[in-house]
Amino acid sequence: MSSSTLLDELIEALRCLPGVGAKTAQRMAHHLLERNRDGGRRLATKLGDAMQRIGNCQRCRNFSESEVCALCRNASREAQQLCVVEMPADQAAIEQATGYRGHYFVLLGRLSPLDGLGPKELGLDLLSARLAEGEVTELIIATNPTVEGEATAHYLAQVARQHGVRPSRLAHGVPLGGELEYIDRGTLAHAFGSRLDV
Amino acid sequence: MSSSTLLDELIEALRCLPGVGAKTAQRMAHHLLERNRDGGRRLATKLGDAMQRIGNCQRCRNFSESEVCALCRNASREAQQLCVVEMPADQAAIEQATGYRGHYFVLLGRLSPLDGLGPKELGLDLLSARLAEGEVTELIIATNPTVEGEATAHYLAQVARQHGVRPSRLAHGVPLGGELEYIDRGTLAHAFGSRLDV
Ligand SMILES: [Zn+2]
Ligand SMILES: [Zn+2]
Numbered sequence: 001m002s003s004s005t006l007l008d009e010l011i012e013a014l015r016c017l018p019g020v021g022a023k024t025a026q027r028m029a030h031h032l033l034e035r036n037r038d039g040g041r042r043l044a045t046k047l048g049d050a051m052q053r054i055g056n057c058q059r060c061r062n063f064s065e066s067e068v069c070a071l072c073r074n075a076s077r078e079a080q081q082l083c084v085v086e087m088p089a090d091q092a093a094i095e096q097a098t099g100y101r102g103h104y105f106v107l108l109g110r111l112s113p114l115d116g117l118g119p120k121e122l123g124l125d126l127l128s129a130r131l132a133e134g135e136v137t138e139l140i141i142a143t144n145p146t147v148e149g150e151a152t153a154h155y156l157a158q159v160a161r162q163h164g165v166r167p168s169r170l171a172h173g174v175p176l177g178g179e180l181e182y183i184d185r186g187t188l189a190h191a192f193g194s195r196l197d198v
Numbered sequence: 199m200s201s202s203t204l205l206d207e208l209i210e211a212l213r214c215l216p217g218v219g220a221k222t223a224q225r226m227a228h229h230l231l232e233r234n235r236d237g238g239r240r241l242a243t244k245l246g247d248a249m250q251r252i253g254n255c256q257r258c259r260n261f262s263e264s265e266v267c268a269l270c271r272n273a274s275r276e277a278q279q280l281c282v283v284e285m286p287a288d289q290a291a292i293e294q295a296t297g298y299r300g301h302y303f304v305l306l307g308r309l310s311p312l313d314g315l316g317p318k319e320l321g322l323d324l325l326s327a328r329l330a331e332g333e334v335t336e337l338i339i340a341t342n343p344t345v346e347g348e349a350t351a352h353y354l355a356q357v358a359r360q361h362g363v364r365p366s367r368l369a370h371g372v373p374l375g376g377e378l379e380y381i382d383r384g385t386l387a388h389a390f391g392s393r394l395d396v
Contacts, residue, residue: 007248013241017229018226031215033249033286039214043212045211047208047242051239
């Protein structure tokens with residue numbers, strides 16, 4: 001039997017975190033209670049706020065607490081380049097590793113008909129409308145080098161050409177079958193810099 | 199630049215968890231936002247509650263949301279045996295691995311004069327008062343087999359004898375230099391079962 005119901009509930013709740021099993025969750029709970037209650041309280045507040053207030057940017061679909069995210073509103077970013085990624089983590093990886101100064105579009109997935117993910121679910125109507133605005137001249141396709149990512153890239157290149165926009169892809173250097181999010185910054189920066197027209 | 203200040207704050211706040219660096223914190227935040235907002239909200243609530251309401255049992259010093267914890271209040275536990283551990287995690291490990299049905303006393307540390315941890319900080323006045331009540335006949339000393347843990351055990355054995363209480367220690371099987379919390383259940387159960395008088 002346990003000495004604290006609330007503690008058990010906290011340990012159970014911590015298991016919603018990826019890669020956190022029962023033992024790690026217990027260690028986390030004890031650590032906070034013993035050594036960092038302020039940190040625990042701050043995390044509780046930020047977590048509640050974030051789950052409540054973070055939605056998706058109406059323009060790029062990345063995480064945002066406002067209707068249009070800060071990056072989309074940033075007038076100093078170049079409007080001619082639009083980089084399409086699968087997930088917010090991919091956007092963060094490119095932003096942190098490269099000197100890219102253009103805009104992003106986040107699919108929040110990849111074409112996967114079996115999972116019910118088609119052009120509509122990936123916001124490609126929004127992307128088409130964006131390209132139809134006429135400002136974008138290059139669509140940098142940075143989907144993952146997986147089978148579904150490649151299929152998505154192929155589809156995106158067609159969409160770009162329909163709007164007279166030049167599609168490009170990241171250069172060789174991205175290992176096949178790898179996930180963009182986990183690639184070291186140097187490799188990612190190099191691949192981004194030597195991207196090719198497709 | 200980042201697309202969401204609140205997201206950055208959440209990622210930073212997650213780093214209060216042990217073993218969680220920047221990359222893992224980002225992965226956790228994205229995972230919750232993308233796939234498990236209910237889990238994130240539940241964690242926020244439980245975390246806030248726990249940091250606010252979990253204190254220490256006035257009788258055994260283990261974590262408790264009430265003045266006296268459920269285990270101390272449990273009349274079906276045997277009052278003759280009192281097991282002393284360093285940390286709440288050690289109590290949890292013994293409770294989960296063994297069939298022990300007695301009570302516990304949690305030092306919340308170990309004798310460590312250089313860190314300002316003496317008998318007072320470990321609640322040994324409370325422990326002495328408990329032994330003076332006369333119900334406890336065996337003090338099971340389950341401190342860690344480290345230098346400080348051994349010194350603490352030696353001190354505790356003296357305290358027990360002063361009160362006419364028989365001190366015992368866990369049997370061989372606990373690896374020297376190891377931490378009780380990380381020992382596999384089988385070894386711990388065996389060591390607990392064949393504890394020796396000291
Ligand atoms: Zn945006
Ligand atoms: Zn208690």
